[in-house]
Amino acid sequence: AQSVAQPEDQVNVAEGNPLTVKCTYSVSGNPYLFWYVQYPNRGLQFLLKYITGDNLVKGSYGFEAEFNKSQTSFHLKKPSALVSDSALYFCAVRDNGGYNKLIFGAGTRLAVHP
Amino acid sequence: NAGVTQTPKFRVLKTGQSMTLLCAQDMNHEYMYWYRQDPGMGLRLIHYSVGEGTTAKGEVPDGYNVSRLKKQNFLLGLESAAPSQTSVYFCASSYAKWGNQPQHFGDGTRLSIL
Numbered sequence: 001a002q003s004v005a006q007p008e009d010q011v012n013v014a015e016g017n018p019l020t021v022k023c024t025y026s027v028s029g030n031p032y033l034f035w036y037v038q039y040p041n042r043g044l045q046f047l048l049k050y051i052t053g054d055n056l057v058k059g060s061y062g063f064e065a066e067f068n069k070s071q072t073s074f075h076l077k078k079p080s081a082l083v084s085d086s087a088l089y090f091c092a093v094r095d096n097g098g099y100n101k102l103i104f105g106a107g108t109r110l111a112v113h114p
Numbered sequence: 115n116a117g118v119t120q121t122p123k124f125r126v127l128k129t130g131q132s133m134t135l136l137c138a139q140d141m142n143h144e145y146m147y148w149y150r151q152d153p154g155m156g157l158r159l160i161h162y163s164v165g166e167g168t169t170a171k172g173e174v175p176d177g178y179n180v181s182r183l184k185k186q187n188f189l190l191g192l193e194s195a196a197p198s199q200t201s202v203y204f205c206a207s208s209y210a211k212w213g214n215q216p217q218h219f220g221d222g223t224r225l226s227i228l
Contacts (some may be wrong), residue, residue, distance in 0.1 A: 004156075032214050034216060038133045041221070041222075042222075043118070043219030044204070044219040046216040049214065065191050090156060090157070094173075094214065098163050099210075099215070100217065101147070101159060101162060101172075102217060105156055106156045107154075
């Protein structure tokens with residue numbers, strides 16, 4: 001069965017420090033992986049995706065993600081966190097059933113402290 | 115360019131009442147989706163549509179019906195609301211081409227069933 005796990009409910013980081021939000025996946029075949037961010041009372045906004053090619057993917061707002069096939073992971077990273085990065089982050093994998101359907105993780109709340 | 119628009123934004127219903135949530139997209143996307151978001155559970159797919167006049171069940175379809183009479187609109191109906199359907203509902207859409215397109219989300223409808 002396909003699934004996505006985000007092992008941390010919340011990540012706390014000080015402003016200016018690097019941040020990592022973890023994601024592991026389980027899917028047969030090559031994975032298509034996505035990260036989304038959700039601000040309060042808003043919908044999900046697309047950050048970045050991995051389809052194929054370089055294992056380091058760059059996205060919006062200075063975020064990047066590292067794909068690791070052997071560890072089945074796709075961790076979200078940013079070199080220097082901002083208070084405005086505080087939000088709910090979702091990892092997702094494309095459903096092998098097609099039609100761009102996504103399977104989402106439970107989400108990780110990122111809190112960046114001044 | 116409004117993207118994906120959901121109406122209403124908030125609604126309170128009594129058990130047994132019915133209502134329809136409307137989703138409209140102006141990006142000419144072929145695929146549309148309805149999700150529900152519950153704390154600690156991420157987003158779960160209720161129903162989806164791959165084109166005008168077509169709909170299909172997702173992960174949690176029970177108690178919901180959908181229709182897509184026009185390409186730009188996707189309606190979600192609750193025939194007899196139950197407290198377990200209290201949730202935040204999100205609509206999303208995506209292009210069909212290439213099979214790896216991100217989904218674009220509306221800002222959600224917050225629904226409470228008393």
